[in-house]
Amino acid sequence: xxxxxxxxxxxxxxxxxxxxxxxxxxxxxxxxxxxxxxxxxxxxxxxxxxxxxxxxxxxxxxxxxxxxxxxxxxxxxxxxxxxxxxxxxxxxxxxxxxxxxxxxxxxxxxxxxxxxxxxxxxxxxxxxxxxxxxxxxxxxxxxxxxxxxxxxxxxxxxxxxxxxxxxxxxxxxxxxxxxxxxxxxxxxxxxxxxxxxxxxxxxxxxx
Amino acid sequence: xxxxxxxxxxxxxxxxxxxxxxxxxxxxxxxxxxxxxxxxxxxxxxxxxxxxxxxxxxxxxxxxxxxxxxxxxxxxxxxxxxxxxxxxxxxxxxxxxxxxxxxxxxxxxxxxxxxxxxxxxxxxxxxxxxxxxxxxxxxxxxxxxxxxxxxxxxxxxxxxxxxxxxxxxxxxxxxxxxxxxxxxxxxxxxxxxxxxxxxxxxxxxxxx
Numbered sequence: 001x002x003x004x005x006x007x008x009x010x011x012x013x014x015x016x017x018x019x020x021x022x023x024x025x026x027x028x029x030x031x032x033x034x035x036x037x038x039x040x041x042x043x044x045x046x047x048x049x050x051x052x053x054x055x056x057x058x059x060x061x062x063x064x065x066x067x068x069x070x071x072x073x074x075x076x077x078x079x080x081x082x083x084x085x086x087x088x089x090x091x092x093x094x095x096x097x098x099x100x101x102x103x104x105x106x107x108x109x110x111x112x113x114x115x116x117x118x119x120x121x122x123x124x125x126x127x128x129x130x131x132x133x134x135x136x137x138x139x140x141x142x143x144x145x146x147x148x149x150x151x152x153x154x155x156x157x158x159x160x161x162x163x164x165x166x167x168x169x170x171x172x173x174x175x176x177x178x179x180x181x182x183x184x185x186x187x188x189x190x191x192x193x194x195x196x197x198x199x200x201x202x203x204x205x206x207x
Numbered sequence: 208x209x210x211x212x213x214x215x216x217x218x219x220x221x222x223x224x225x226x227x228x229x230x231x232x233x234x235x236x237x238x239x240x241x242x243x244x245x246x247x248x249x250x251x252x253x254x255x256x257x258x259x260x261x262x263x264x265x266x267x268x269x270x271x272x273x274x275x276x277x278x279x280x281x282x283x284x285x286x287x288x289x290x291x292x293x294x295x296x297x298x299x300x301x302x303x304x305x306x307x308x309x310x311x312x313x314x315x316x317x318x319x320x321x322x323x324x325x326x327x328x329x330x331x332x333x334x335x336x337x338x339x340x341x342x343x344x345x346x347x348x349x350x351x352x353x354x355x356x357x358x359x360x361x362x363x364x365x366x367x368x369x370x371x372x373x374x375x376x377x378x379x380x381x382x383x384x385x386x387x388x389x390x391x392x393x394x395x396x397x398x399x400x401x402x403x404x405x406x407x408x409x410x411x412x413x414x415x
Contacts, residue, residue: 080316
């Protein structure tokens, strides 16, 4: 509710409405009048994906896997159940698979056909993940893609790319940085970046 | 009837840089969160299923020229028009997502797996050849992986089949496998050393 009030306010000030904004508002109005949409539910949805369901969920999963060998084993065997045990089940996380980076293997996740992404643990995908350059290159030029993110891997590292073509969603468990060995699970979660759980980044000390 | 997806981008030449983005940077225009929420909220109404949504998006003529939330908006407009939900004869919504239900609804998993009715044709370690050619309907076998030999590395169970579900022809559940391909098999001997895997339903695969 708050959001749309702000929009109306901005519109009064400028007197101009973006054509896309107009289309969205028209569609929402028609669907609301027909009884398909509760506008208040849209506000709750937007707030949920801005404040509750995001990459900090996945970071807690990874931090636990780093600290608890039993949990790590469970996550690799049955990621859906292990993640649900932490309360992060739900939409676009129905069938989870966790893939682990090692000194020999680096995993990278993409959806070349659309924008499939593990919302339940990472929230909404970033723009680049849905973009044509990333989707086209990740499967053919993974090292070039990683370079664009500033990640340089040893030539000997094998890259494994996971193209999310079904309702299975992939979560990368990055390698725990050696300099983080003294940290607790909750401190470690701050080292786990969103990109490190997609495979386009590496974890590191928070800025 | 021909069918062409404008979204099958793997391995194609696409201009432009990949622009990294901060974690909190979710939306880039005030209408974008509204579109996201509209699409999610239309799910429970039963107007369309996830595969119909994908099919509506990938067949938009200006797919590559549109931002992602613009694609979502145009596809939603298209589905609303095609399904006639705004017309006088429109069926009532199967379920309307009300504000107090939202958190429970998005925190609940709607499984896409279904009980098996027959044994899986393949098992881990089997070599398979993927279907070649472009089918005249929605499919989830990317162009770059058609007519290629790969190795079954996981059996996911039986899942809803997008090729039929996208066209209102039922779920027709099929065994789903994760199949791994050597980069050289997909891109030729000059390929970067890597393994590419994807999820493929049984009708996409033949023994190799």
